[in-house]
Amino acid sequence: MNKTQATSRFLQLLHGPACYGYLRVATLLMVLGSMPMGKIAAAEQEMKSVEAEGRAPGDSENARAEALADAMREAVRVGVGVNVVDQSQVRDFQLDFDRVFTASMGYVKNYKILTSSLALDGIYHVKIKADVAPGTPADNDRNVLKMLAKSRKSPxxxxxxxxxxxxxxxxxxxxxxxxxxxxxxxxxxxxxxxxxxxxxxxxxxxxxxxxxxxxxxxxxxxxxxxxxxxxxxxxxxxxxxxxxxxxxxxxxxxxxxxxxxxxxxxxxxxxxxxxxxxxxxxxxxxxxxxxxxxxxxxxxxxxxxxxxxxxxxxxxxxxxxxEMDLGSIFKVELTSLDLASAEKLQATLSKTDKVGAVWVRSVDESGVSVVDVESSLDGLTLARSICESLDNRYQLDRSDNRYISLRRMVQTPESIPARSEPRAVAEVSESKAATEASETKREGTIPYLPIAGGAVGAAALFLLVSYFQSKPKL
Structure with a gap:
């Protein structure tokens, strides 16, 4: 074998399948060997999955959005140790929660809602699971909103x-x-x-x-x-x-x-x-x-x-x-809703599946009351649940997008149940009914008595006449 043939044979072995795996391993070891151990550890931990909870006053108009932004901020703090509030120079979180939310998008790659509810203490809670990674705060609002519009349905x-x-x-x-x-x-x-x-x-x-x-x-x-x-x-x-x-x-x-x-x-x-x-x-x-x-x-x-x-x-x-992640907020208007019914509605709906929170905004027994309901149910299903919670005393007037209007039904004489009478009155009624039934029965049989009596008399007369006609004369 000459020098040219030997070189050709070596190249065939080098590019053959048996050698390919070894080359990949060797190349990987060379790359990793050239990297500092700190960078290797950082690469392994670049993406981190964390759970975080956000809170906001339940009586705030933006309670849900504030709580979600707070949960994102906490996820970034736990995952990568960055305080987004300080980096984005936010002075009042409740006023600038939207800036915290968009700034967090520079670290949060994706997330999902685990739980959301309005607690008895009036605080709205949101718990999320997020994948976070080192990055920089998203300071370009146009790019962040453009990314959100592409990943979500745009309003x-x-x-x-x-x-x-x-x-x-x-x-x-x-x-x-x-x-x-x-x-x-x-x-x-x-x-x-x-x-x-x-x-x-x-x-x-x-x-x-x-x-x-x-x-x-x-x-x-x-x-x-x-x-x-x-x-x-x-x-x-x-x-x-x-x-x-x-x-x-x-x-x-x-x-x-x-x-x-x-x-x-x-x-x-x-x-x-x-x-x-x-x-x-x-x-x-x-x-x-x-x-x-x-x-x-x-x-x-x-x-x-x-x-x-x-x-x-x-x-x-x-x-x-x-709205999309936590469920829609339905504005529910009800006519002639009293305080007791409003409290019952809030207690019942709060225990309903796929209902996160219930806010009674106003109660007006003589006018229109307003209740906000956070729910992932569709409008018709939620309206049906509300009617059932109020003993079906209301009927749906209108359901459109995130708005439900319910009217209290007017009771008619046919819909009012009969009241139970005292026992003495009931006994008299039963006795009177029995007497009327007896008289009706007798009246039903009396017309047949003359007919029956006439038939018997005619038969007797016929037999008597026949007897005297057959008897010999003296």
Whole structure:
């Protein structure tokens, strides 16, 4: 065998199946041998599964979202030893729970809800199991919300903002800004044209379903999950000398809220800090005010990377995820509900399967009472459970998305059970009934007595006449 053949044979053995496994092992040992032992241990422990519990005051409007954010914060602390609150520079957890939630997403890779409930002490508890790993706080809200929108079902949002510039209704600068932001994140935007249920309303009209068509055209039938409402006011003043140059001063006030269109409840409320901007003197007052509105939504006053207008969407997503993970909050309205029935309803529903918490918001025996129920049940099943808890004295009036309306049934004479009578009255009634039955029986047999008597008499007379006719005459 010459040198060329020997080299070829060696390469065949090197790339053969027998040698492949040994090469992989050798390569792995070489890589691990070149790594410090600390990095090897860190690689093995990079992903950690932990259980954590979050708490929040049960009477808070955002109790569930706050508790979920608290559980995420605790999972990060236990899993990787990082305090997200300190890193995200949150001063008040109850006010900035949404920032804690999004910051935690830089460490929490996935999680699931183990338990959630409203305790007797009024504290809402959420227990989660999370996979956490070393990372960095998610400081880019757009990327975090975009990731959440892709991994979860995005809510449908309608934007209805009122914008005024120098006291006059103006073009929708803020509406366009929020619309572009929603499209970038992945939030589904519902427009006003065609009107809510437009196609279905036309179909109902063609089929002569006048009531259905009227309901759809009036907007009673909802076509979105939430509505972004708010008032944006901008005004410009006279040019002012600022640092040696004349500038046009513009002030902006922004108040936002996100509403559930079915129940009318406000799920997000945010008022931005009033701002003043010094803009180019050459700009017209209207254009300057539009620029001031844009900057008030996009630029933070403290030079941070946070966008002030983003907070409303951040809070919406925190609320939306809590809705999906912990079960929906149903707003239940009941007419003529007394206090005893409200307490019974709360106690009974709290023990019902797939019901996490029950809040009695108001009791009005002469009007409408409001009860919030956290449940993973569908609306009709939950309404049925509520009716059964109240001894079926209520009937369903309307069920739509996360809203249930129940009306107390009016008792009719047929529905009122007969009262038990005293024994003496009952005995008299029984005696009278027996007498009437006896008389009825006799009356039923009397008409037959003359018939029977007549038949016997006729037979006797016939025999007597026959006897005298057959007797010989003397």
């Amino acid at each position: 449908r949002l309608k934007i209805q903002l009122e914008e005024k510039i120098n006291g006059q209704s103006s073009s929708s600068t803020a509406t366009d800004w929020f619309g572009r932001l929603a499209n970038e994140i992945g939030i589904s935007i519902v427009t006003d044209a065609p009107p809510a249920g437009g196609i279905a309303a036309k179909r109902a009209a063609i089929l002569k379903r006048g009531t259905e068509a009227e309901l759809r055209n009036s907007g009673v039938v909802s076509d979105c999950d939430y509505i972004l409402e708010g008032t944006i006011t901008a005004s410009s003043g006279e040019p002012t000398l600022v640092f040696g140059s004349r500038r046009l001063m513009c002030s902006v006030d922004v108040g936002l809220r996100i509403v559930d269109p079915v129940s009318g409840s406000v799920v997000v409320s945010d008022t931005l800090e009033a701002r003043r901007f010094a803009l180019e003197e050459t700009l017209s007052p209207e254009i300057a005010c539009r620029e001031a509105i844009r900057r008030s939504l996009q630029e933070a006053p403290d030079d941070s990377r946070k966008e002030p207008g983003m907070r409303a969407f951040r809070m919406l997503f925190t609320h939306w995820i809590a």
